[in-house]
Amino acid sequence: AQRVTQPEKLLSVFKGAPVELKCNYSYSGSPELFWYVQYSRQRLQLLLRHISRESIKGFTADLNKGETSFHLKKPFAQEEDSAMYYCALSEDSGGYQKVTFGIGTKLQVIP
Amino acid sequence: GAGVSQSPRYKVAKRGQDVALRCDPISGHVSLFWYQQALGQGPEFLTYFQNEAQLDKSGLPSDRFFAERPEGSVSTLKIQRTQQEDSAVYLCASSLEPQQPQHFGDGTRLSIL
Numbered sequence: 001a002q003r004v005t006q007p008e009k010l011l012s013v014f015k016g017a018p019v020e021l022k023c024n025y026s027y028s029g030s031p032e033l034f035w036y037v038q039y040s041r042q043r044l045q046l047l048l049r050h051i052s053r054e055s056i057k058g059f060t061a062d063l064n065k066g067e068t069s070f071h072l073k074k075p076f077a078q079e080e081d082s083a084m085y086y087c088a089l090s091e092d093s094g095g096y097q098k099v100t101f102g103i104g105t106k107l108q109v110i111p
Numbered sequence: 112g113a114g115v116s117q118s119p120r121y122k123v124a125k126r127g128q129d130v131a132l133r134c135d136p137i138s139g140h141v142s143l144f145w146y147q148q149a150l151g152q153g154p155e156f157l158t159y160f161q162n163e164a165q166l167d168k169s170g171l172p173s174d175r176f177f178a179e180r181p182e183g184s185v186s187t188l189k190i191q192r193t194q195q196e197d198s199a200v201y202l203c204a205s206s207l208e209p210q211q212p213q214h215f216g217d218g219t220r221l222s223i224l
Contacts, residue, residue, distance in 0.1 A: 004153075034212075043114070044154070044202065044215040086153050093159075093167060096142060096209035101153030 002027040004089050006102035013077050014110045021072040021105050023061075023087030032097070033063055033070040036086040044086070047072075057081070077109045113137065115216035117203050123222045124193050132188045132219045136205030143186050144213060145178055146202040154202050160186060161209060190221075198223045 003026045013019055025031060035047040048056045050063040050070060061072045070087060086104045090097040116135040124130050136143050142161055146154035147170075157176070159167040162183035171178070175193075180186040190197055200220050204213035 009151075043217045046212045049212065088153075092210075096159060096161065096166070097206075097213075098156060098159070098167065099144075099154075099213065100156070103151065103153045 002100050004102035006105050008105050010106045012108040016076050019074045019077045021085050023070045025089050032090045034088040035072050038084040079109050082109045117216035121220050129191045134186045134203030140205035142206040142209045144204040148200040193223045195223050
């Protein structure tokens with residue numbers, strides 16, 4: 001069975017400091033990984049997906065198949081980055097994407 | 112509206128009552144998903160619809176949970192004889208096509224007393 005592990009429930013960093021939100025996964029096939037974000041009083045939204053290989057709001061994430069990791073990084077944290085971040089993995093279940101989420105990490109950026 | 116709409120936003124019910132939660136997906140979206148998010152956890156998959164067909168209900172926790180999407184647009188998640196462990200946020204998501212990223216609604220927060 002696929003599994004997504006986010007080891008930190010809470011991560012506090014100072015504004016301007018680098019951020020790394022950890023995510024490890026277990027999956028026997030070829031995974032597709034995502035990061036979702038939920039800002040205060042807003043709905044869950046897609047931040048980035050590994051196949052896009054793009055940077056969104058300064059965040060990047062690299063899929064490391066050897067370490068089965070998909071850590072989310074940003075060089076300089078901003079106050080507006082404070083939110084819940086969920087790592088997710090999807091598998092092709094006969095033509096649709098079935099998504100498994102981690103428990104989430106709350107990022108708190110201290111002014 | 113342009114997004115996924117869920118109603119009600121909050122629902123309080125007594126144990127043993129039946130509840131119905133509604134999801135209005137983005138117009139034209141083929142795929143619709145329901146998730147359950149318990150306090151302090153990530154969303155967990157419940158069921159998947161492609162148009163009106165329920166193709167996967169492997170995540171439904173018991174036969175008290177039932178979902179439908181009769182005309183391939185609006186979906187309803189029904190929980191019969193609610194129990195306290197059913198208390199959670201129920202999220203609905205839709206995608207234009209099955210392989211596309213999912214767009215989430217605000218969720219319904221269900222509290223069972």
